[in-house]
Amino acid sequence: MQKQITCNIQLTGFNNTILLQAVEQIKSELKEKKFTQFKIYSLPKKVKRFTVLSSPHVHKKAREQFELKIHKHQLTFVNNKSEIKEMLNFFKQGCVKDFGYSISLKK
Numbered sequence: 001m002q003k004q005i006t007c008n009i010q011l012t013g014f015n016n017t018i019l020l021q022a023v024e025q026i027k028s029e030l031k032e033k034k035f036t037q038f039k040i041y042s043l044p045k046k047v048k049r050f051t052v053l054s055s056p057h058v059h060k061k062a063r064e065q066f067e068l069k070i071h072k073h074q075l076t077f078v079n080n081k082s083e084i085k086e087m088l089n090f091f092k093q094g095c096v097k098d099f100g101y102s103i104s105l106k107k
Helices: 016-032 081-092
Strands: 005-013 038-053 063-079 100-106
Touching (some): 005 016, 005 081, 016 038, 016 063, 016 081, 063 081, 081 100
Antiparallel strands (some): 038 063
16 A cells, blocks of 8 residues: 655745636646545735835825735645656646646655
C-alpha cells in the first residue's frame, strides 16, 4: 500500500473571474482523474491601496488613489504519489494561466 500524500495548491490572481474559471477547470480535471478527497477553499482577498500626488509642485491636496485586489483560492487533496505526479504535470503543461500558484506537499 502506498502512502497517502496531502497536496495543497494555492492560486492567486488579480482577476477573480479568470481565477474562478481556472478553479472550475482544475476541479473537472480532478474529477476526471478520479480524485475522491479534495476540497476547494476561498481565502480572504487582500487589498493594497496607494495614494499618489497628482500635482508634483504646489497642490498638495490633489491626490489620486488606486487599489490592487489579490484574490486567493486553495485546493487540498489527498492521494498516492503517482496520481499526484499526474496532477502536477497538469500544472507544468501550462494549462492554467493568468495567475500564480504555489504547491506544498505533506506526508
